[in-house]
Amino acid sequence: MYRDLSLEKFMQGVIRRNPGEPEFHQAVHEVAESVVPYVIQHPAYREAGILERMTEPDRTIMFRVVWEDDAGNIRVNRGYRVQFNNAIGPYKGGLRFHPSVNLSILKFLGFEQTFKNSLTTLPIGAGKGGSDFDPKGKSDREVMRFCQAFMTELVHYIGPNIDVPAGDIGVGAREISFLFGQYKRMAREFTGVLTGKGLEYGGSLVRKEATGYGAAFFLEAMLHHRGEQLEGKTCVLSGSGNVALHCAEKLRQLGGTVVTLSDSAGFVYDKDGIDEEKLEYIKVLKGERRGRIADYAERYGCEYHAGKAPWGVACDVAFPCATQNELDQQDARDLVANGCRAVVEGANMPTTVEGIKVLTGNGVLYAPGKAANAGGVAVSGLEMTQNSMRLAWSAEELEGRLKAIMQDIHGKCVEYGSGDEQVDYVKGANVAGFRKVADAMLAYGAV
Numbered sequence: 341m342y343r344d345l346s347l348e349k350f351m352q353g354v355i356r357r358n359p360g361e362p363e364f365h366q367a368v369h370e371v372a373e374s375v376v377p378y379v380i381q382h383p384a385y386r387e388a389g390i391l392e393r394m395t396e397p398d399r400t401i402m403f404r405v406v407w408e409d410d411a412g413n414i415r416v417n418r419g420y421r422v423q424f425n426n427a428i429g430p431y432k433g434g435l436r437f438h439p440s441v442n443l444s445i446l447k448f449l450g451f452e453q454t455f456k457n458s459l460t461t462l463p464i465g466a467g468k469g470g471s472d473f474d475p476k477g478k479s480d481r482e483v484m485r486f487c488q489a490f491m492t493e494l495v496h497y498i499g500p501n502i503d504v505p506a507g508d509i510g511v512g513a514r515e516i517s518f519l520f521g522q523y524k525r526m527a528r529e530f531t532g533v534l535t536g537k538g539l540e541y542g543g544s545l546v547r548k549e550a551t552g553y554g555a556a557f558f559l560e561a562m563l564h565h566r567g568e569q570l571e572g573k574t575c576v577l578s579g580s581g582n583v584a585l586h587c588a589e590k591l592r593q594l595g596g597t598v599v600t601l602s603d604s605a606g607f608v609y610d611k612d613g614i615d616e617e618k619l620e621y622i623k624v625l626k627g628e629r630r631g632r633i634a635d636y637a638e639r640y641g642c643e644y645h646a647g648k649a650p651w652g653v654a655c656d657v658a659f660p661c662a663t664q665n666e667l668d669q670q671d672a673r674d675l676v677a678n679g680c681r682a683v684v685e686g687a688n689m690p691t692t693v694e695g696i697k698v699l700t701g702n703g704v705l706y707a708p709g710k711a712a713n714a715g716g717v718a719v720s721g722l723e724m725t726q727n728s729m730r731l732a733w734s735a736e737e738l739e740g741r742l743k744a745i746m747q748d749i750h751g752k753c754v755e756y757g758s759g760d761e762q763v764d765y766v767k768g769a770n771v772a773g774f775r776k777v778a779d780a781m782l783a784y785g786a787v
């Protein structure tokens with residue numbers, strides 16, 4: 341049946357079965373470009389239709405979320421959980437609360453998560469979920485009521501050995517606390533059903549830092565592989581959320597200079613570098629006061645560019661850490677023209693297909709999100725381990741494990757992505773991530 345597998349035919353099938361889902365098509369195409377040739381060389385995968393099975397979620401759950409706002413109005417949102425693949429462990433992946441959330445976006449994220457979680461070496465499957473609810477501009481009590489209503493339905497589908505959600509865009513410590521509280525109430529058990537929990541109730545040290553720190557460690561590994569150092573490098577970052585701020589923090593600790601951060605309204609350019617004190621200011625500004633990055637420019641007297649992304653700023657390394665498709669072909673050309681030598685994705689699929697071609701075609705080192713931002717879910721996996729053992733590791737232990745996992749992922753990218761010239765990190769991450777899941781699925785037989 342699958343003997344005549346080709347990239348073109350495979351993608352035609354994916355597009356036919358998933359109409360109107362451009363982000364999902366994009367994510368699958370990026371993987372299929374490197375994995376289809378590998379599958380063709382390995383008939384066991386081809387004959388068992390493994391790639392076709394991996395592009396179909398195990399199940400997709402959609403539900404109504406009804407909650408009451410502070411003015412007493414009844415509000416209705418849509419909730420989702422895409423349980424993508426549990427071949428190597430319980431479904432695992434974040435929840436995103438953002439008005440743009442739809443099935444295409446959650447399926448692309450769940451699909452990416454399959455490969456990412458496999459790369460971590462931990463026993464975690466893949467899922468993603470969320471809602472088109474927008475926490476921006478809502479009071480804490482409104483967010484609480486929404487989270488409780490959301491969990492009232494989700495509770496039926498998750499569990500510590502079934503599906504373990506976590507945060508993503510719009511879901512941070514506040515939301516995870518409300519969600520966990522409601523799960524505990526409804527399930528009548530205290531169990532590690534979410535990760536990114538508060539330290540007082542089963543959370544792990546280093547989880548909140550892990551995605552950003554991990555991306556910085558990944559850059560360090562890429563540079564070391566080429567005999568270069570991170571010290572002295574100028575770094576341009578987008579975003580000012582969980583990933584961007586902790587990535588900036590670790591880059592600074594490793595000797596880099598971070599000169600930009602952004603939000604959906606614009607970016608700040610601080611030529612002097614964003615130091616520790618300034619980072620603390622932004623953590624409070626964004627995480628507690630829920631303010632805008634423009635306030636930073638006012639406070640520190642630096643440039644603010646409304647409505648723009650930071651990719652025109654000269655740098656050695658760029659870290660897109662905000663959202664999907666935020667770095668396009670022209671942005672990639674600007675980065676190349678200004679001397680950028682590496683792009684490391686803190687966000688999921690932030691670079692467009694055309695953007696990636698410009699970067700790799702010009703010899704820029706390009707680390708895809710499924711490898712570079714895997715540190716977050718890796719420490720989530722370690723949070724699950726600690727919950728199961730009912731103990732808590734130290735920050736040193738966890739940061740050491742995180743660094744080792746990122747170095748291991750880098751090693752796998754080199755192993756599977758080495759070509760004639762520089763390492764093809766896309767191919768390396770895709771093929772290495774595919775193999776483990778595919779072998780588990782083969783072992784289970786055709787079900």
Ligand SMILES: NC(=O)C1=CN([C@@H]2O[C@H](COP(=O)(O)OP(=O)(O)OC[C@H]3O[C@@H](n4cnc5c(N)ncnc54)[C@H](OP(=O)(O)O)[C@@H]3O)[C@@H](O)[C@H]2O)C=CC1
Nearest residue numbers: 508509510551579580581582583603604662663687688716
């Ligand atoms: N949290 C985690 O552990 C992990 C996250 N990721 C990925 O990293 C990225 C960022 O997530 P995270 O930091 O957790 O999310 P946060 O909600 O903490 O921060 C998101 C940041 O991105 C900005 N942003 C969101 N949407 C847009 C947009 N459409 N255009 C421009 N800027 C935008 C936000 O600005 P504003 O405040 O204006 O909305 C904010 O600064 C996402 O792609 C996520 O999937 C990947 C691995 C793990």
Ligand SMILES: O=C(O)CCC(=O)C(=O)O
Nearest residue numbers: 432433434506716717720
């Ligand atoms: O920690 C997790 O489970 C989720 C992390 C996540 O959503 C991601 O890696 O994109």
